[in-house]
Amino acid sequence: MKPTAYIKDRKFLIAFYFILMAFISSVMYLDGTVNISADNIIYINAVSIVFFFMYLTWDFLYQRNFYSTIHEMITSRQEDFVSALPEAKTNEQHAFILLLKQVYEQQNARIEALHERKREDRDFFITWIHEIKTPIAASRLIIDNSIGKPMDTILDKLENELDKIDGYVEQVLYYSRTDSFTKDYVxxxxxxxxxxxxxxxxxxxxxxxxxxxxxxxxxxxxxxxxxxxxxxxxxxxxxxxxxxxxxxxxxxxxxxxxxxxxxxxxxxxxxxxxxxxxxxxxxxxxxxxxxxxxxxxxxxxxxxxxxxxxxxxxxxxxxxxxxxxxxxxxxxxxxxxxxxxx
Structure with a gap:
């Protein structure tokens, strides 16, 4: 994290500090019951600014390591980033890390579900291919052995095998459309x-x-x-x-x-x-x-x-x-x- 980025993130705190100090200084200067000179007011403001910027410097150094590690992980495109996340030092950082872990787990679950679906689809189509090859092979065998046999018998047997093929094709068609079911029913x-x-x-x-x-x-x-x-x-x-x-x-x-x-x-x-x-x-x-x-x-x-x-x-x-x-x-x-x- 760069100092300019840190200052930009704390701009509202810095603005609030200067507005608050201006208000306090004005009250002390204009209040007749308070016996304090302008030099003392300037001295108080100068000391408080020094302490305030000391606090900002310490806070920047305290949090820089956390954000620098996050930035390195982003630029390096690290895949297993959850295990490399730095230790949270504030409640805000802790919430941020919890959110990252939750998103990561949800994304992993979605990816695993997609992989499982892909494996199931592959198993189905491999089995389906072996199944549909049986009536195709049977049809070829019927044709090869058709010499001298009545045509009606041959056609009847071929029709039986075609019905099996039609059933398998219908099954794979419906299987492929289960994900888009909501678009195709009345x-x-x-x-x-x-x-x-x-x-x-x-x-x-x-x-x-x-x-x-x-x-x-x-x-x-x-x-x-x-x-x-x-x-x-x-x-x-x-x-x-x-x-x-x-x-x-x-x-x-x-x-x-x-x-x-x-x-x-x-x-x-x-x-x-x-x-x-x-x-x-x-x-x-x-x-x-x-x-x-x-x-x-x-x-x-x-x-x-x-x-x-x-x-x-x-x-x-x-x-x-x-x-x-x-x-x-x-x-x-x-x-x-x-x-x-x-």
């Missing part, structure tokens, strides 16, 4: 039955291929949601049920309503979920025991479903018993004015 009245039937129709070949029966009950319910995003959520849950339900199984889709909420329940009689995995199935990238043993899984479908549901104001819960059933429930809370509050 809340309106949605008919659950229409949303469910579109999802079932989209995955009809899987139902037929595995001879899985689908039962739908009491779905004529209106909910406040975004039809496109809700459809994707249902797609992910239904796809998960199809993946872990054995041949000739059954998936039951039912609507429920009470005074507090409306609910869509998708239940299958598949392999179920191990008790220790239930609390983690909505975590990003978590595949669990079933995902590792029964089918290949990216572990992102249910994560996306849960994330988008929360953004829409819905919740998803799960009940399951290993080897018996899995029940996924999408909850649509009703506005408070839809029921009495006592």
């Amino acid at each position: 809340i309106s009245e949605c008919n659950i039955e229409k949303v469910v039937k579109e999802s079932v129709k989209k995955q009809a070949k899987l139902f037929i291929g595995k001879r899985i029966r689908c039962e739908m009950n009491h779905l004529d319910i209106e909910v406040l949601s975004d039809k496109k995003w809700l459809g994707f959520i249902v797609d992910q849950i239904l796809s998960n049920s199809l993946k872990y339900t054995d041949q000739e199984g059954i998936i039951t889709i039912t609507g429920h309503e009470n005074e507090k909420e409306k609910m869509l329940v998708i239940e299958d009689n598949g392999v179920g979920i191990k008790a220790e995995d239930i609390d983690r199935i909505f975590e990003k990238g978590f595949t669990g025991y079933s995902g590792r043993v029964y089918a290949k899984s990216t572990g992102f479908g249910l994560y996306l479903a849960k994330t988008l549901a929360v953004k829409l104001g819905h919740t998803i819960s799960v009940e399951s018993e290993e080897g018996k059933y899995t029940k996924m429930m999408i909850h649509f809370p009703k506005p408070l004015n839809h029921f009495d509050v006592t």
Whole structure:
């Protein structure tokens, strides 16, 4: 810190000192009851100025080291500046250092969150690339082995693989848009039955291929949601049920309503979920025991479903018993004015 900068910072104190001394000197000189000569007043002012500037000099030297260290850290662009901060000598400096540390910690937390997001994105895309390569390779194999086979059979198999590719592309598209979700949704009245039937129709070949029966009950319910995003959520849950339900199984889709909420329940009689995995199935990238043993899984479908549901104001819960059933429930809370509050 330069002396000129210090004097500039203390300009109001210096101005206050001279105004105060001028006032005191005037009172002493003009007050007839005080027997003091002009020379004595000048002497008092001269001595007080000397002491005042001695104080300013001491205060400058006392604080110069602190500010010089700060200035050096700024000019050197030191990265880990918190550990190099000098010791505070005043309450003002102490508050300043605390603020710097708080900003530094908050910035580190943001950077760590960005790094974590980058790592998660990298893991997702690596897994996704490996997953999408499977139907592509299968399509090539179907074409290579198509000689002498009926064209309808070949086209049907290729269409199945294209549907898988389309599903993976849709998943990565929704994943890439989760951060900009607020720019791309419209809340309106949605008919659950229409949303469910579109999802079932989209995955009809899987139902037929595995001879899985689908039962739908009491779905004529209106909910406040975004039809496109809700459809994707249902797609992910239904796809998960199809993946872990054995041949000739059954998936039951039912609507429920009470005074507090409306609910869509998708239940299958598949392999179920191990008790220790239930609390983690909505975590990003978590595949669990079933995902590792029964089918290949990216572990992102249910994560996306849960994330988008929360953004829409819905919740998803799960009940399951290993080897018996899995029940996924999408909850649509009703506005408070839809029921009495006592």
